[in-house]
Amino acid sequence: MPNCIIAQSGGPTAVINSSVVGLLRENQKLNKFEKVYGGLNGIEGILKGNIIDLSAIPDEDINKFQYTPSSGLGSCRYKMKNIETSTEEYDKLLDILKKLDITTFFYIGGNDSMDTTAKLGRYARENSLDITFIGIPKTIDNDLMYTDHTPGFGSAAKFIATSTLEAYFDSSVYINNGIFILETMGRDTGWLAASACMAQYNDKPVADFIYLPEKPFDKINFIEDVRRKFEEQNQVFIVVSEGLRTADGKFVAEFDCVSQDTFGHTQLGGVSNFLRQVILDSGITTRVKALELGILQRCAMHSASQIDINEAFNAGAESLKLASPENNGYMISIKRESNSPYKTSYELVAADKVANNVKYFPVDWINENGNQITKEAYKYFEPLLQGVPTLYTLNNIPQYKVFTK
Amino acid sequence: MPNCIIAQSGGPTAVINSSVVGLLRENQKLNKFEKVYGGLNGIEGILKGNIIDLSAIPDEDINKFQYTPSSGLGSCRYKMKNIETSTEEYDKLLDILKKLDITTFFYIGGNDSMDTTAKLGRYARENSLDITFIGIPKTIDNDLMYTDHTPGFGSAAKFIATSTLEAYFDSSVYINNGIFILETMGRDTGWLAASACMAQYNDKPVADFIYLPEKPFDKINFIEDVRRKFEEQNQVFIVVSEGLRTADGKFVAEFDCVSQDTFGHTQLGGVSNFLRQVILDSGITTRVKALELGILQRCAMHSASQIDINEAFNAGAESLKLASPENNGYMISIKRESNSPYKTSYELVAADKVANNVKYFPVDWINENGNQITKEAYKYFEPLLQGVPTLYTLNNIPQYKVFTK
Known part of the structure; x- marks a missing residue:
C-alpha cells in the first residue's frame, strides 16, 4: 500500500x-x-x-x-x-x-x-x-x-467579535471616554474587520464605524464621521482593517511598512495608530486610543x-x-x-x-457611507461562530x- | 431602615x-x-x-x-x-x-x-x-x-498566561522565527508580567525571559541575554512589563509617555516597541515583533x-x-x-x-539574572486561575x- x-x-x-x-x-x-x-x-x-x-x-x-x-x-x-x-x-x-x-x-x-x-x-x-x-x-x-x-476564519471572527465587545465595554466606563480604534488583520479583504459587527449590545453593533479595504478610505469623510459621532455621544468606537486603502489603491498605512515578504506582499501594521494621529491632528479630542489585536486573533484556541x-x-x-x-x-x-x-x-x-x-467582502454588505456592515452579513457570520x-x-x-x- | x-x-x-x-x-x-x-x-x-x-x-x-x-x-x-x-x-x-x-x-x-x-x-x-x-x-x-x-488579578493573569502560550506557538511555526516581545500592563509592579510564567510547555515556561519593574533594566545585559538565547535556539520569546525601569528609577519607555493622568501617574506605552528597536539596533536579527496585550488583559471575561x-x-x-x-x-x-x-x-x-x-512582586521570586520567575511563584499563581x-x-x-x- x-x-x-x-x-x-x-x-x-x-x-x-x-x-x-x-x-x-x-x-x-x-x-x-x-x-x-x-x-x-x-x-x-x-x-x-x-x-x-x-x-x-x-x-x-x-x-x-x-x-x-x-x-x-x-x-x-x-x-x-x-x-x-x-x-x-x-x-x-x-x-x-x-x-x-x-x-x-x-x-x-x-x-x-x-x-x-x-x-x-x-x-x-x-x-x-x-x-x-x-x-x-x-x-x-x-x-x-x-x-x-x-x-480558520470562524475562530478568528469569533475572537474579534468577542474582543470588540469586551474592549467596547472596557473603553466606555468613564464620563469622557474619547475615541477607541481597534485594528484587525486583513491585508487585502475586510472579512475579519467586518466580523466585528457581530459584537452587539441592545441589538446594535457596538462599533460605531467599521472600515474595510473594499471601500476606498477618504480622510475627509473619516474625520467628518468621527467628528459628528463624537459630538453626538462623546465617544466613538471604530474597527478598522489593517489593509485599508485610499482610492488610488495605496495602503493607508503603507508609510509604516517594514518589509516585503517572499511573495512580495507588503508587510502592514499601524493603520490604527495612523488614524489616531489623523484624529489628534483634526482637533476633535486628545483622548484617542489604538489597539492592534495582532496575532491573538489567529491563535486564540x-x-x-x-x-x-x-x-x-x-x-x-x-x-x-x-x-x-x-x-x-x-x-x-x-x-x-x-x-x-x-x-x-x-x-x-x-x-x-x-x-x-482574492475573494473580497461583498460591497453589497457595506452601507452606502462605507462605514458599517449591513444586516445581510449577519446571516453569513452567525453559523461560523x-x-x-x-x-x-x-x-x-x-x-x-x-x-x- | x-x-x-x-x-x-x-x-x-x-x-x-x-x-x-x-x-x-x-x-x-x-x-x-x-x-x-x-x-x-x-x-x-x-x-x-x-x-x-x-x-x-x-x-x-x-x-x-x-x-x-x-x-x-x-x-x-x-x-x-x-x-x-x-x-x-x-x-x-x-x-x-x-x-x-x-x-x-x-x-x-x-x-x-x-x-x-x-x-x-x-x-x-x-x-x-x-x-x-x-x-x-x-x-x-x-x-x-x-x-x-x-x-481582578486572577482573570488578567489567566488571560496573560493563555495568550502567552498561544502567541508563543503562533510565533514558532517557521524555521526562522526571530524574536517576539509580548508586553503586559503593570505600571509599578511585575505581577501581571510574572503571571506569564504559567504558560508552560514540557514543564518549562515558554517565555525565555520575563522582565519586571522590580529589577532594574540594564540594556547591556538585555542585549546579552537575547543574543545568547538567539544563538542557542534561533528564536527568543520575551515577556515584559510596561513599567520596566532603569536603575535610576526612570521608566524605560518614558520617552514615549503621552500624558499624566489626574493622579499624576505617567501614562505608559511602548516598552515592547522600544525593546524591539534596541534589538534591531544591536544587529542580532531583523526579525523582531512586538505585541501589546493592552486592555484585552483586563476585560477578557x-x-x-x-x-x-x-x-x-x-x-x-x-x-x-x-x-x-x-x-x-x-x-x-x-x-x-x-x-x-x-x-x-x-x-x-x-x-x-x-x-x-504598593505591593511589589517578591524579589525572591525573580532569578538571579533578573530575567525569569522562580518556581516558588507557581504555587501562588496556580489557585487564582x-x-x-x-x-x-x-x-x-x-x-x-x-x-x-
Whole structure:
C-alpha cells in the first residue's frame, strides 16, 4: 500500500491542525494509505528531509494536537520557482516523496499554497508522474475564491467579535471616554474587520464605524464621521482593517511598512495608530486610543469556534476521501447548503483557479457611507461562530502539543 | 431602615461587577439595608446625582451584569481635594447621601480609591457624621498591600498566561522565527508580567525571559541575554512589563509617555516597541515583533477565572456583612489560609494603610539574572486561575449588561 504526506504552509490559524487530524482519522477508517507522513515546515522542511510518521504517534498526542493553535507541523513561506525557470526543486521534492513511496501530497494553506499545489500538480501531470497533489484551504482572512468560507476564519471572527465587545465595554466606563480604534488583520479583504459587527449590545453593533479595504478610505469623510459621532455621544468606537486603502489603491498605512515578504506582499501594521494621529491632528479630542489585536486573533484556541474546528477536520477527512489521480491539483472547498439548519457539503475546485485570486467582502454588505456592515452579513457570520471547544488543561491553562518542539 | 450605596472607581477589571452583585445578594440575605443604591461613574457621578436603585433591577439583568467585564456602574479617576484645602466636595457628597438616607458607602477600587475611602472615613469621623465608608479591593495589577491578592488579578493573569502560550506557538511555526516581545500592563509592579510564567510547555515556561519593574533594566545585559538565547535556539520569546525601569528609577519607555493622568501617574506605552528597536539596533536579527496585550488583559471575561469571579463576589458580600461604624475607613482583604486545598478568609484593614502604598512582586521570586520567575511563584499563581465561567450568549457571542448605557 502506498503512503501519503500532509504539510502546512503560510500563516497559522487556530484550527489548522484539526485538518491534519481529520485526514489521519479518515485514513484509519478507509485504510487508503499505509502511512500518513507529516512534512515539517511545509515544502521548505520537506526539501530538507524533515518528515515524521504521523501514523505512529499515540492517540493522546494527536488529540491534544487537534486542539492546539498554530501550525503544529511547522510552516513556511516558501515560493517555488516557476517550472519554466528551473525544475531542480521539483525534481528534488519528487525524489524525496518517491523514496518514501508517497503517492499523494496534501498541502494545507491559503492562496500562495494553492499556487504551489497547482504548480506541483501540473508538473506531475506533464511528466506523467504517479503522484497527486491536493490542497486543503486554510486562512483566517477568508479570502479564498470558490469556497463559502475557509477553515480558520470562524475562530478568528469569533475572537474579534468577542474582543470588540469586551474592549467596547472596557473603553466606555468613564464620563469622557474619547475615541477607541481597534485594528484587525486583513491585508487585502475586510472579512475579519467586518466580523466585528457581530459584537452587539441592545441589538446594535457596538462599533460605531467599521472600515474595510473594499471601500476606498477618504480622510475627509473619516474625520467628518468621527467628528459628528463624537459630538453626538462623546465617544466613538471604530474597527478598522489593517489593509485599508485610499482610492488610488495605496495602503493607508503603507508609510509604516517594514518589509516585503517572499511573495512580495507588503508587510502592514499601524493603520490604527495612523488614524489616531489623523484624529489628534483634526482637533476633535486628545483622548484617542489604538489597539492592534495582532496575532491573538489567529491563535486564540481558548475561544475558538467548534464549528470551525469541525469543518477543518472535515476538510482534511474529505480531501483524503476524494483524493485520486484525476483530482490532481484540486482543492477541497466548503459549500453552504443552508443556514437554518446550518448545513455544508464538500467539493473539489481546481487549485489554480483559487491560487492568486482574492475573494473580497461583498460591497453589497457595506452601507452606502462605507462605514458599517449591513444586516445581510449577519446571516453569513452567525453559523461560523458556533460552539466552544473543551481543551486539555493543566493548572487551568491549555495544554498544547506540536511536533516541531 | 437605612440605605447603602456602592460605586466603582479606577481602571476596570473583568470581575468588578461581581463584587456589586455579592453585596446585593448578601443584603437580600441579611436585610441590613432597605435599598442598595448604585452610584454611576464613582464619586464624580454621585456628585452629579447619578444614582440608581440596584435593589429594583430584575434578577436576570443583575445575573448578566455579574458576568460582564468593565465597570458596569461606570467609573471615574476623580481625585478629591485634601480636607485641609477644601471641604466643599465632602459636604456636597455627604449632603447627597444624607438625602437618600444612606449610612454606608462602599467603594470598589485600587490604591487611589482606598485613599478616597480613607479621606471620607476620616472626614465623617472628625465631624461625627453617621456614615461609614468601606473599601472593596479591585485591580488587575495586584499591587495592594495587606491583601493576599486583589479581585481582578486572577482573570488578567489567566488571560496573560493563555495568550502567552498561544502567541508563543503562533510565533514558532517557521524555521526562522526571530524574536517576539509580548508586553503586559503593570505600571509599578511585575505581577501581571510574572503571571506569564504559567504558560508552560514540557514543564518549562515558554517565555525565555520575563522582565519586571522590580529589577532594574540594564540594556547591556538585555542585549546579552537575547543574543545568547538567539544563538542557542534561533528564536527568543520575551515577556515584559510596561513599567520596566532603569536603575535610576526612570521608566524605560518614558520617552514615549503621552500624558499624566489626574493622579499624576505617567501614562505608559511602548516598552515592547522600544525593546524591539534596541534589538534591531544591536544587529542580532531583523526579525523582531512586538505585541501589546493592552486592555484585552483586563476585560477578557470570556476566559476569566471562576475563582476570581467568586472571590470578587465574596469580597462584596463580606464587606456588607462586616460594615459597621467602628469599621469606618476600612477595606476588606483576602487572606490565603492554605494552597491545597485552596482556602481563603476575609478580614478588614485600614484603607489608609493600603492607600498610596504598593505591593511589589517578591524579589525572591525573580532569578538571579533578573530575567525569569522562580518556581516558588507557581504555587501562588496556580489557585487564582481556576475555573471557567459560563456566560450568557447570543449567537455564540457573550451577552453583557451594564447600567450606564
